[in-house]
Amino acid sequence: MIPVHVRHQENPPMTTRTLTPDLLQRMDAYWRAANYLAVGQLYLFDNPLLKRPLTLADVKHMLLGHWGTTPGQNFIYVHLNRVIRKYDLDMIYVSGPGHGGPAVVGNTYLEGTYSEIYPEISQDEEGLRKLFLQFSFPGGIPSHASPECPGSIHEGGELGYSLSHSFGAVFDNPQLIVACVVGDGEAETGPLATAWHSNKFLDAASDGAVLPILHLNGYKIANPTVLARISHEELEQLLRGYGWSPIFVEGHEPALMHEAMATALDTAVEQIRAFQRDARERGERTRPRWPMIVLKSPKGWTGPKFVDGLPVEGTFRAHQIPIKVSATSPPEHLRQLEDWLKSYRPQELFDANGRLLPELAELAPVGARRMGANPHANGGILLRDLRLPDFRDYACDVPEPGVRGIGDTHVLGPFLRDVAKLNDEQRNFRVFGPDETLSNGLEALFDVTQRQWDAATEPTDEFLAPSGRVMEMLSEHQCEGWLEGYLLTGRHGLFNCYEAFIHIVDSMFNQHAKWLKVTAGLPWRRRIASLNYLLASHVWRQDHNGFTHQDPGFIDHVVNKKASVVRVYLPPDANCLLSVMDHCLRSRHYVNVVIAGKHPAPQWLSMDAAVKHCSEGIGIWPWASNDQEADAPDLVMACCGDVPTLETLAAVSILREHLPELKIRVVNVVDLMRLQPSSEHPHGLGDVDFDTLFTRDRPVVFAFHAYPWLIHRLTYRRTNHDNIHVRGYKEEGTVTTPFDMTVLNELDRFHLVMDAIDRLPQTGDRGMYLKQKLRDKLIEHKQYIDCHGEDLPEVRHWRWGQSDGSRKQP
């Protein structure tokens, strides 16, 4: 049973104390040291130990940074250090609030990890000077927990993902505890508000634990926070309703708060261990009401109480720089800053050389137990390769192009199933998705694993278990956040999602891609497994969902990020999908976006051909082309994506039947970034290679899966760009058949043929005649679909290479 309140009382009874007076005094000194470092980072250009009176020249010209959350986080950090030592915990720290940079930087400096990684930031006066200077300074480090900071897997820039990241980190890490500081500002975001429910997806036996510390700091930038301004009763109900057992630590008087926090943390850690023992040793299966801490402390705690007559500590005015100090500010501000710095009594904390006194330094854990040095927070260190089956073993048989497949993702399913199986022992692979693993065609996974689910079950449920490799919650934010946390701590995974709704995590993708870019430039950060997206249920097959479910624009968003980080694949069939996914699961430090269909669709390439095609990323399909004997084709028909490939081949078969003298080349694109110049993307084709494929002057009709202008954006520098005519999705169509969708967006075989003829004046009257036939065909299509609700038989039953109606008589 957890005591609900450990609120300190102003006159605490003289009962047994968690902290001895000596320990309390030293912890308070350590906290003061961290606070001193924070104010130093915010303000000091020089004179880091205040060995001489503070002057304006000692203060940075541009004062940029955030004080508000920092002392509270320093307080938490010093207390976590204590329980790590007491219980020998394997613990990392996630700093959720917006701008806790000074806290995590200062504390990792105090514990020694910062100087180990950045030797020039040494543990002496000169190191302190540099530590202070670099903060929020050009060429320096940001004002929030950032990749540069050791011990961080979570960037405090955009808000809302701390809890999801923390849960992702502890999945399959049974010894790990993530202490996750949740800001009461970020707690207002949607992603954080639903992330509390992660406790229904955690297995006490095989996963670690998250200890949320809700920091009721009271204010955001300018506003109070919601959770700080509801009644205590409501807040407690809310957290209990989320399934947590809150322990409240409230107050402002340091000594009392130290004791209360220490007691709360001991209680929480012991409760976590008890739950874990129950699950691991006694097989207890009821969902624990995990402990959490609510720390209510003043914003800008220990900072100036009043500045210019206005209250600061405990108000929104403590958010950034509490005291403006500059040549134009009132002179007393400088003195007030000096008094503030001295209030921490630095001479009692650091020796004359600027080194933390040994009796304080020993409060920190040692070695890899230091939160800044814990390898989980630099997951690449722990990353082990996946054991992958040979993807060729899952090939579908393609004796000739155009045989009907069962749905490409359904072919991928058994491969993923065996990835899950082969890595079951090392427990480092999970599949995430918002309730769509079945809907996206990956049902084979459930042959070997389950959905991890720790809420109640009923007999009619399927595929639920306390532990499993599939994570499903109807929140793309949670899926993304969990997966990111899982990857950042050195494991592997896949996010499968409806294509349109992956936009829900656009901004999370941004932040992760930025993290990858920055960490790739930090030699001490090891590379992690790639973030893999499988976007099934794509724009062309929203037969009954219609317009709201159609948006292929995620890749437009993705390619805005650094070329060194992003990869986009559109496999045209199942064998290509297998090859691509194998590649993605082996890759490191990328974001891979894979778009694939789930519905029965024609298959084009044998596995050998698929492997070759995917390793090239782009190529001519000779069996579909008839320009082999010619110096150059009359026409290039290019395609990218499963549906555009089908329509292109159907168009080619019409052209070859009716205008057999035309020399046509079919080019298929799997790896979208091959289209960019090699100067722009590492996968980019050289200009000569590009010209060899697309010619320098022949018309190109390009059928593309997504918005057509993306192709122009990628190819505008190419020689033949002016002759590239692109069809793609242009926000037309809603509930209708798959073929009608292509008609409404003019990507269908008939429009593609007409587009080609328009660019081939040499086809003359026969071209004109064929166009007229196709216009009639489109009218027939429209009438047929209105009447029957399905496509023309010749479209439904079209097969490459068969002399069917559509080829005889368009």
Next chain:
Amino acid sequence: MIPVHVRHQENPPMTTRTLTPDLLQRMDAYWRAANYLAVGQLYLFDNPLLKRPLTLADVKHMLLGHWGTTPGQNFIYVHLNRVIRKYDLDMIYVSGPGHGGPAVVGNTYLEGTYSEIYPEISQDEEGLRKLFLQFSFPGGIPSHASPECPGSIHEGGELGYSLSHSFGAVFDNPQLIVACVVGDGEAETGPLATAWHSNKFLDAASDGAVLPILHLNGYKIANPTVLARISHEELEQLLRGYGWSPIFVEGHEPALMHEAMATALDTAVEQIRAFQRDARERGERTRPRWPMIVLKSPKGWTGPKFVDGLPVEGTFRAHQIPIKVSATSPPEHLRQLEDWLKSYRPQELFDANGRLLPELAELAPVGARRMGANPHANGGILLRDLRLPDFRDYACDVPEPGVRGIGDTHVLGPFLRDVAKLNDEQRNFRVFGPDETLSNGLEALFDVTQRQWDAATEPTDEFLAPSGRVMEMLSEHQCEGWLEGYLLTGRHGLFNCYEAFIHIVDSMFNQHAKWLKVTAGLPWRRRIASLNYLLASHVWRQDHNGFTHQDPGFIDHVVNKKASVVRVYLPPDANCLLSVMDHCLRSRHYVNVVIAGKHPAPQWLSMDAAVKHCSEGIGIWPWASNDQEADAPDLVMACCGDVPTLETLAAVSILREHLPELKIRVVNVVDLMRLQPSSEHPHGLGDVDFDTLFTRDRPVVFAFHAYPWLIHRLTYRRTNHDNIHVRGYKEEGTVTTPFDMTVLNELDRFHLVMDAIDRLPQTGDRGMYLKQKLRDKLIEHKQYIDCHGEDLPEVRHWRWGQSDGSRKQP
């Protein structure tokens, strides 16, 4: 005091009943009618009244649609009809669950609104046939509540925004109650999870009320839902913790459930009215714990219990089509479908012509009280123009180009302040933002209004009041959802946001843009006010936030949507910003994106010039150009965005000083869509006009605010495209000075000059010499900033037209 549980008991005590037996029986019949219509929509191609035995030919070939949520929503709708009549409520219905299309379509058909809007869907057998056929059928309507459905302001495609939309609808609508059905699937999304907190932002006196009905349907597509699988105690704590007073209605036996639901709704409505009376008549200011209903009923309620031996009702198998009926399915499926349809006893519900019996039809409200006919759900009907002050009155004085401004958004603030003031009486304008109204420079708003806030306050708070025109919660999802709901019900507003984090609502923008596109094509839907984004705190000025706060890609995302809907403006200075914002606030049925700076920056145009420039959207700045006498310029220097404009003008001044013989034209772009061909966007320049501005063959150096390739994407069809060289943000730079940001992304004046020289071979040795000087200057910059943490004085103090160091000696 609200009774917490109105759970029905299997043997209810014989106390006073809310429903008379006759009313209960008729309501049940009405519900059966709605359920019958739902099954008909899912299945029937013909034979809508089952006048002859059901055959396969009567069943649609493609069975696509969703049964699961439908009977529960039908149940809710018929009960809401009763309380609307009983209390004469002004109520609309928001259908949050994913696929409640059959419910809202069926019910608006039963109440008569559907046939009024779509006369061909008449209230007779033929109308029924068409009603059934159109559902999830090519050319028909989607399987969720969609714009085509009368009474809907909320599309059930993407999930999570129902509560935010509902609150947006009731702000400033004191008589309105929105009955918001929240699906337990969507309740797992982040946006919905935080939207419960909207009750802290509602004023009982001047706003209406939202009545959430959490539908514990139990399952999503394939999984159970979290909220259905936590304990009753937890769920109740959660909802009470969110500040609501839940009333539980649980069960499955119709008669008992009718009585329980009726009692619950009467209780809720009376409580809402009591709270409103307290606030309005007695000035009560404590935040009400508003009532809500938790309806726990089986998924697919009243549908088949078992199919093929597997349980269906109450399981995930009821989600879509519970019984597959086709030529290849077991023959008994057809009989089972017929039995299911007949279980509703249609002959007791409809007359021989297929018209609902009058004793049932009279249960629906009449006229505009019908939820399908309520004008709030077709907000354009209620839309009144804003009263706008003359924006010219807020002009900053620009006696000459380059005078220093106070920050463009700070100039906009007083204009918005007076918009708020002038429309205070008609209460139809609000400003939304995640805690950033002050940070984004709109402090003037607080001269006349406050942040609406109904949680606790403290004496040190600022600008909080129970009612105000500014809505701030640290959730972009909430801001967007509230604003959308506000606009959809016929009011006006503005969302101000950090540029990078507007990506958080990418997907919400998608859905709103799609809504606008579809509703523009529905003659009965009136146009609503535009959704206006003001993106301040943009990519170039994240001085201390750095890399995480840099992403100008929202406009790449926006321009993927239909050209008829989206507009993008980048005013170069404050007077242009005023002109643009005035235009946006007057516009209808668009999404307007406005990007502006908040920091002190040079001003270029007088108000007269700004009005002219903005009305053109693009134009030559003659005072900065020196090609007036020439046949054609040697060079076009183009710019779009405030920072690129500054750097371009600085570059031009260097070029004009050092290479005075060059004829340079400066083109500035305010309205980004002017760059697209007129065939692609209504704002697009004709090709001749474009060529006139940008020439057909001269080099163009284009400095752009966002990712550079967007300019290529917009201009690739233009004559002179191959000569357009674009600089923009390319994911470089983090914490640094504003000028250094431009240097790192090669958008700065020195790089722009070098770019120009590279394209002007005629500059010869003098060009080479200038380039070398500028390379030295960049080195000097780097050294200076590393040393001083600020920009070179000549950069900091550069002024257009002054002969300063940077112009003399680069």
